[in-house]
Amino acid sequence: MLVIKQSYISLKSYFGISQMRGYMSFAHSIKVLSVLLASLVGASLAAKPSSGIVRSIIGEITHQRYQKPDWEPLKKGNKVRQGSKVRTLLESQAIIALPDASIMYVEENSLVEFVELNSENDINQVVTEVKNGKIQFDIQKLNGQDSRIYFKTGTAVAAIRGTKGLWGVTRNGKPIGALSNGLMDITMGSQSASIKGGQAVVSIKDQLVVIDLNNAGDPRMFDKLDSLISNPAVIEDSLESEIKNIDAQFSDAKKNLIDSVKCDFSAIPDTIYEPSILIKGKCTNGLKVQIGAEKKISSETEMEFTPNWAPTSIGDKKFPVTCVIQDYSFDCGFLSTYYAGLAAADTTVKDSSADSLAVHTPLTILTSSPAEVCDPAAVTIEGTFDARDPLATLVVKLGNYTSRNLIPYSAGGKFSHTINISDKVGNWNETKASVEYVSKIYGTETASIDLNINKTCKNVNIISPTITFKSADSLKCQATISVENVGDDIAFLTVQVDGGSSTETILKKDSRIERTLSKGQHRYVFEVEDLAHNKRRVEKTLGCYPAMPVRISFTGGSVEVLRIPPPPDLSQKIYKTLRFTIAGIPQNNTDYIKRITISQASEKPVTLHPTDILSTSIDQQVNLTWGKTNQINVEVVLKNGKILKATKIYEFDR
Secondary structure, X not given: OEEEOOOOOOHHHHHOOXXXXXXXXXXXXXXXXXXXXXXHHOHHHHOOEOXXXXXXXXXXXXXXXXXXXXXXEOOOOOEEEOOOEEEEOOOOEEEEEOOOOOEEEEOOOOEEEEEEEEEEOOEEXXXXXXXXXXXXXXXXXXXXXXXXXXXXXXXXXXXXXXXEEEEEEOOOOOEEEEEEEEXXXXXXXXXXXXXXXXXXXEEEOOEEEEEEOOOOOOHHHHHHHHHHHHOOOOXXXXXXXXXXXXXXXXXXXXXHHHHOOOEEEOOOOOEEOOOEOOEEEEEOOOOXXXXXXXXXXXXXXXXXXXXXXXXXXXXXXXXXXEEEEOOEEEEEEEEEEEEOOOXXXXXXXXXXHHXXXXXXXXXXEOOOOOEEEOOOOEEEEEEEOOOOOOOOEEEEEEOOEEOOOOHHHOHHHEEEEEEEOOOOOOOOOXXXXXXXXXXXXXXXXXXXXXXXXXXXXXXXXXXXXXXXEEEEEOOOOEEEEEEEOOOOOOEEEEEEEOOOOEEEEEEOOOEEEEEEOOOEEEEEEEEEEEOOOOEEEEEEEEEEOOOOOOEEEEOOOOEEEEOOXXXXXXXXXXXEEEEEEEEOOHHXXXXXXXXXXXXXXXXXXXXXXXXXXXXXXXXXEEEEEOOOOEEEEEEEEEOOOOEEEEEXXXXXOO
16 A cells, blocks of 8 residues: 655545545644754764674775765774765675664665764664665664664655664665664655554655555565666556565565575573673574674574674664575564673662662553564563562563563663564463562562554464365365364465365364365365465365266167178278267266277277367277178276276178
8 A cells, every 4th residue: 555644645646546544744744853853963962972883794895984085995893983984886785783783784886874873871873874775774672762763865864763674765866765673754854754564665756655565674675666666667557556566476486485494593581691692593404594794504503693782782682583595585583682781780678777768669560551562573571660679579471481580680670571472482362461579578569461462463473374185086076175283373265266266264273174176177276374374275186077877879879780892802891980979978078088998809909098088979990890790899987987888789781
């Protein structure tokens, strides 16, 4: 769906599309832009200049230091500071890690300026301007209300928060952005738009347009979208269908590839105290696997990744796993933890009258309820508690899962704990998560939040239903298939015959289904799909040949007397056309016939196979001996197993 986010502009007048989303007023847009600019101006007051580290270099890349005229080669390990510019050429890429473990990928044929790059006391202020080309990013959750990350072009500004996606300039100089997950707010002049994971934003006829895409975060899809939007030959009225067609083609091309990929990563601690972590795992052979700035080719051996960040960057750390096969990229795993810092706060109870009189801090969950679980497939529960009892326990519970005691890992009476949720983990039917605080001083306190787990999300709904062809009975005209791994999901079974219309059945559990077959031979496609559009299919050519009153009928009867004078040489054969009909077959459909055999004494039998049988009326030349009784035997084998036999007698009138 394409949506123009601009007051008083009708989308239908541009593209003939009637469905629209809500508008943001001109006045509100100006207010947002004013706040944004004020934040940018005040950034230096909240943080001090920092730097990113170049983690990977592919191809030819140069950079220009702040207020320096020369362009120098950019190398792995170089620091990228505030005011630096990075330029890439064809088939080149620079991967830059920010202090909080966020990652920037400057893609080929791009020119990017890091306008601001500040970090201090958990406050991050980053402004990146893409002057040409595009940048790919994977941003960690920002800590503190003053933390901001912005992307700019010459005409637009995008604010993001805990987001993975792409931003850049199209070939015709317009802003373009897309997200795999998270949120992005875009301002262009007096216009504003917001997108979320699975959406892209582009500028068409100077209007911000939001597009729903299954593959919004795929760099190849981003390039295709850029090419399509920038092509002056593309008719605007057909733009929506063109984009949807390309998106569908990408989904189809990636489906089988994704199904063939399997990754298994070891669990990481809920809370860590070092500014780096070792991640271990295995994936299907031959994949390009990426976590943060590290890329590896999977093999039989275990892979190791070691993301790192600034020691002062306390907070949640997320590590999505990206797999690339045949230049298609997709998420193939997700890990997360909480970095508590190099030194945990002292939570020892102080024996002082002032402390004993301090007001007790009750257990409070700060995470909004209900918590939406989709992308990522996890819930992070944050809150506060009274940290003055070092012997107290604080645990998070979800279904059968109970976390470790979080108090030793929670500084300053603040806790954060992330739990992965999916059908694979087995906890996707839970509706609540709870926190329990037990203290001999303050008693027992509990709190809970509701969960809204979206089973239509692929990260939550991982396990695909399976479909297996079991058997077919052509005589009874029935086929049996089995659908499994439905679990607590809902599966939609469709059956299509010869590429025509299909029928749909809703399944709420594993099922064994019998399907009545249509008469004759047909091509059947059995497909099962779950709520997250995970699909499996099986195709079979099946026949239905029920019992029927079929007979062999000879032209001229079963005994025929020929009035033919004797040939000069009595040993000479006389040629005759044997004509018979296989009567009683529905619509005279030859698909019911498996084979026909015509035989007679002293002659080699003739066998007709399905490719030889074009009609239920058969003409076959036979050789007769004059003056003798000639017996022709006909055997017809039907595909339902029935065998018909008949005899034709030729005699001569002397």
